[in-house]
Amino acid sequence: MSQTGRKQSYTRCLAEGGICVALSIALSYLKIPVMSGFGGFGGSIDFVMIPLIIFAVRWGLSWGIGAGLVFGTLKYFLASGISISWVSIVFDYAVAYAFVGFAGFFKKKYVLLPVAALVGCFARFIIHFISGVTVYAQYMPEEFMGFSGMTPVLYSILYNGTYMLPNTVIAIAICSLLIPVMKRLDR
Numbered sequence: 001m002s003q004t005g006r007k008q009s010y011t012r013c014l015a016e017g018g019i020c021v022a023l024s025i026a027l028s029y030l031k032i033p034v035m036s037g038f039g040g041f042g043g044s045i046d047f048v049m050i051p052l053i054i055f056a057v058r059w060g061l062s063w064g065i066g067a068g069l070v071f072g073t074l075k076y077f078l079a080s081g082i083s084i085s086w087v088s089i090v091f092d093y094a095v096a097y098a099f100v101g102f103a104g105f106f107k108k109k110y111v112l113l114p115v116a117a118l119v120g121c122f123a124r125f126i127i128h129f130i131s132g133v134t135v136y137a138q139y140m141p142e143e144f145m146g147f148s149g150m151t152p153v154l155y156s157i158l159y160n161g162t163y164m165l166p167n168t169v170i171a172i173a174i175c176s177l178l179i180p181v182m183k184r185l186d187r
Helices: 005-027 049-058 061-078 086-104 110-134 152-177 179-185
Strands: none
Touching: 005 049, 005 061, 049 061, 049 086, 049 110, 049 152, 049 179, 061 086, 086 110, 110 152, 110 179, 152 179
16 A cells, blocks of 8 residues: 555544544433432443444454543543542543454454444443442442342442443444445445
């Protein structure tokens, strides 16, 4: 590829990344909170991961992780982030959304977009799970969702599963519908 071609590709990648991050920020204001009924700290059903997944699949792992990191950091500051310490900001926002970029393992494999969505969502869940077991364990209630005798592992799985499972299903469904559109983008 010529120097000009690489520069155009780099510029296009940055522009698409900025658009996808901005779209995710805009989508972060359209959410259904799910934790308020459980006395929890946060968690919502939304569409923010979809632009990040699409960007990661178009441009690859490192760019996807970078866009997720930028979005997660901005989301905390611009979209009413909830935290108990700087560690929870890093884990639940910056690192968690950076891990959505793992969808970039499927670079340019648009037919696998739903699988990429599953991988990105599961990677994000793992970070929230670790945060729940380590950072939020001290706030764990004795009883949660009808289960008593909570352990930090069970609490984190249940708590984070209440919003990550619906988000994952939504991301997979929408990414499945977008396969034909994504195939046309690279023609």
